[in-house]
Amino acid sequence: MNRSSIFVGLVLVALLSAIGCKPEGAGTAIPAAQPAYRGAGPLQVTCTTGMVADLVRNIAGPRAEIKQLMGAGVDPHLYKSSPGDIAALSSADVVFYSGLHLEGKMTDLFTQLATTKPVIAVAEKIDEAKLLHDGGTHDPHVWFDVALWKQAGEQVLAALVKFDPAEAANYQARAQQYFTQLDELDQFCREQLAQIPADQRVMVTAHDAFRYFGKAYGIEVRGIQGVSTESEAGVKGINELVDFLVQRKIKAIFVETSVSEENVKSLLEGCRAQNHTVTIGGQLYSDAMGEPGTPAGTYDGMIRHNVTTIVHALK
Template sequence: MHNLWKKSWLIGLVYILGWQSYAFAKPLNVVTTTGMIGDLVLNIGQEHVEMTALMGVGVDPHLYKATHGDLRRLQQADVIFYNGLHLEGKMQEVFEKLARKKPVYAVTQNIDEHRLHRFGKAHDPHVWFDVALWHTAGLFVLEKLIQHDPQNETFYRQNAAQYLKRLSELDHWVKRQVSQIPKQQRVLITAHDAFGYFGTAYDMEVRGLQGISTATEFGLHDIKALKELILSRKIKAVFVESSVPKRFLKSLVAGVNEVGQPLNIGGELYSDAMGLSGTPEGTYIGMVKHNVNVIVQALK
C-alpha cells in the first residue's frame, strides 16, 4: 500500500510539473491594431507569440470601429499593442478602459517628441513611413515582450537584432532609391497626408488631398491648390492608396489633363494597411519597398 501511494504521488507530481511546463511554454497572446505593428511583433516574437492583427488588408484605421469579435480578442489578450497618436481614433476609449486591467501599449510612446510632426493640436500618427522611427517602435516592442515573457529574453533579443539590422539596411536603400528622382520632380501627391514622415526622412515634398486623417474633409480650394502645384511644377504622376477611395484623385487627374498637361495615376501605394498575407507587400519591409519602387518609377 505504501509503495502504491508513493507511486501515485510521483505520478501526480510529474503531471503537475508537466502542466506547469506547458503553461510556461504557451505562446504570449498578443493583439495588435495594424498589420505593421503585427509584423514587428511576429519578427521579434516568432513562435513565442500568438499574434492577431485586428485591421486587415485595405482597412482604414482612422475610421475603424471595433467589432464584438475584436473586443473579445482584446479582452483575452496577454498584451495589446496599438499605434497611438490618435491613428485608431474611434478605439482610443476602448484602450483606455482595457489599460486598467491589462498591459496596453502605444508603440510610438518612446519616439522623441521633437521627431514627431504636429498638425495643430494633433500629431501625425504615420511614423512607420520613416524607417528609422519604426526601428524605435521595434525596440519598444522588444522591451515589452521581454517584460511580459522574461524567460525568452535571449530569444527575443536575437530576433530583434537580426530584424532591426534589416530595417537599418532598408532605411539606407530607400535613401538611395529616392535620390534617383530629380529634385524638381520629387513631389509626392496622395489621397491623404500619410507620407509626411517619408518626405522628411527621404527629402521629398509631400502633399495630400485630405489631412493626416481620412476623416478630414476637403473642399474645392484644396483641389485647386493641388492642381496649380501640379501645373507649375510639371508633375508627372499622383498616387492612389490601397485603403482610401480613389475617385477624388482620379477627378484631379482628369482636371489637369483637360488643360493639356499629361498627368497619370503613378500607381497604388500602401499607406495605412499592408498588402495580402503571404505576399511581399504583406510584410512591412515588402510594403515599403513596393511603395518606393512605384514612386521612383513614376517620378524619375
C-alpha cells in the first residue's frame, strides 16, 4: 500500500467516524511484525497531546522531529482530527497517543494506522491495579500522578528502542535522566501539598480530571462535569456541589484552561445565594499544557504551576 492509498483510507475512516459508523475491530491493534526504522535522518513522530509529545521529546531528544496535534487550551475528549492531522499521522514513522479513550473521537483512526506502523497508547500498559475506573472504562487522566506518568515514559522508551534499535543506548541514557527528574517532581508535589491543612484538602474543578492527583497526593477531588467533558453537568449535580462547598466551608474552586467556565460560574452563584463566599483559586492545566515557551509549556512546568496554584489557594 503506498502513502496516497493509506491517506485515502484514513480520510474514509475519519468520515465514517464523523457520521457514526464504526468499522469492525476498533481498539488499538499493533501490527504483528513492526518494521524497524531504516531512514537516514531523525524519526518523524506524531503525537496527540502536549503531555505525550513532552515525554517523547525528553526521551528521543534530537533523534525525533515531533508534530503535536493538540495545542494549548485544546480539549482532547472532544477533539476531531482535521485533514492536516490525518496527513501528519499518515506520514509519521511512529505515532504516540495517550489512550484509555482520552482521544475518544480518534479511536478508529488509530486502529487503521496501526496496520501500517507502530501506534502506541502510552497509558495503556500502566499496571491495571493502579488505574482508576469510571463505570466500565478507565479514567484516562493518568499524567496527574507523576509516578504513573513515568510508567507511560517506560512505554515510550520500549517502543523507541524496539523500532530504532541502533539508537537504543541514547534513548536509555536520556530516559534515565528524565525519570530522575520525574522522581524529583513527584517529591516536590508531596512536599508542597503537605502544607495544606487537613480540613482544606479538597479540590473542586470544572471536570473530573484530578482523581489520580487526589489519590497520589492525598486530596479529595470533585469535578462539576464527569471524567469526560462529553457529559453534561446537571442542575442536581451543581446543587449538590453547592451544598458540599457550603457545608465543608471550602473557600476556593479551580477553573481549567481547556474547559468552559460556564459551570464554575453557576457554582459560585449558588454559593453566593447561600451566603457562602467561594473564590476562583486560579487556573489549572488539566488536559492541555500551556503555550510552548511559557513555564507551563512543559509537563514539569504544568505540574509545578498546578501544585503552586493549589497550595496558594488552599493553604
